[in-house]
Amino acid sequence: NAGVTQTPKFQVLKTGQSMTLQCAQDMNHNSMYWYRQDPGMGLRLIYYSASEGTTDKGEVPNGYNVSRLNKREFSLRLESAAPSQTSVYFCASSALAGGYNEQFFGPGTRLTVL
Amino acid sequence: SQKIEQNSEALNIQEGKTATLTCNYTNYSPAYLQWYRQDPGRGPVFLLLIRENEKEKRKERLKVTFDTTLKQSLFHITASQPADSATYLCALLRMDSNYQLIWGAGTKLIIKP
Numbered sequence: 001n002a003g004v005t006q007t008p009k010f011q012v013l014k015t016g017q018s019m020t021l022q023c024a025q026d027m028n029h030n031s032m033y034w035y036r037q038d039p040g041m042g043l044r045l046i047y048y049s050a051s052e053g054t055t056d057k058g059e060v061p062n063g064y065n066v067s068r069l070n071k072r073e074f075s076l077r078l079e080s081a082a083p084s085q086t087s088v089y090f091c092a093s094s095a096l097a098g099g100y101n102e103q104f105f106g107p108g109t110r111l112t113v114l
Numbered sequence: 115s116q117k118i119e120q121n122s123e124a125l126n127i128q129e130g131k132t133a134t135l136t137c138n139y140t141n142y143s144p145a146y147l148q149w150y151r152q153d154p155g156r157g158p159v160f161l162l163l164i165r166e167n168e169k170e171k172r173k174e175r176l177k178v179t180f181d182t183t184l185k186q187s188l189f190h191i192t193a194s195q196p197a198d199s200a201t202y203l204c205a206l207l208r209m210d211s212n213y214q215l216i217w218g219a220g221t222k223l224i225i226k227p
Contacts, residue, residue, distance in 0.1 A: 004157075031213070040122070040219055041219055042118065042203070042205075042216070042217030042218050042219045042220070043158070043203070043205075043215075043217040044217075045214050045215070048213060048214065050213055056213075058214060059214070090157050090158075092157070097212065097213040098207070098212055098213055099144065099145060099146040099148070099206065099207030099212075099213075099215060100145075100146050100163070100165075102148065102160035102163060103158075103160065103215070104160070105157030105158050105159070106157055107155075107156060107157055108155075108156070108157055
């Protein structure tokens with residue numbers, strides 16, 4: 001039981017390049033989330049998927065797209081990376097959406113955009 | 115807008131003492147408040163959840179209180195150990211969303227032997 005896995009662990013991009021961050025969970029959770037974490041700031045929600053087949057914008061969606069490929073997988077795409085997107089990205093999942101449900105986090109992807 | 119404030123300065127505590135971390139929030143009375151632990155280079159790990167009608171919640175050496183009048187939650191670790199050293203995050207549900215959490219920036223706790 002791996003929980004939430006993310007790939008890659010580290011990535012360096014040049015401005016304008018694109019990439020997809022992959023996330024998978026094996027806990028049969030309905031809801032999945034993408035966050036970014038920057039120094040001195042709280043986690044900020046980029047996009048979330050309350051259930052399979054739905055996705056919604058979070059607090060900071062600009063410059064990102066997501067795909068809920070199936071119940072297990074939720075990917076985050078940067079179409080044209082910018083230095084402001086340098087951050088640590090975390091994927092999380094929960095059994096159901098909502099503040100009553102604890103979230104399980106992956107190990108993170110450390111992204112640097114030059 | 116909603117805000118969560120946690121002490122940005124690291125908290126240094128002697129081993130064996132009780133560590134108390136604070137989470138203050140504004141402009142909202144959340145139904146739930148969650149606490150997480152984050153170690154360097156790792157994702158957050160859930161610790162405790164407390165509901166607005168619960169004044170206190172305990173789990174082993176951990177205790178969380180929730181004062182909706184003061185708009186504050188306190189997180190206590192009793193008999194602290196060096197292994198408790200980490201950053202502790204609080205999170206609450208956004209008032210305009212059923213699903214989105216707002217997160218504090220966290221407080222770094224250092225337990226000295």
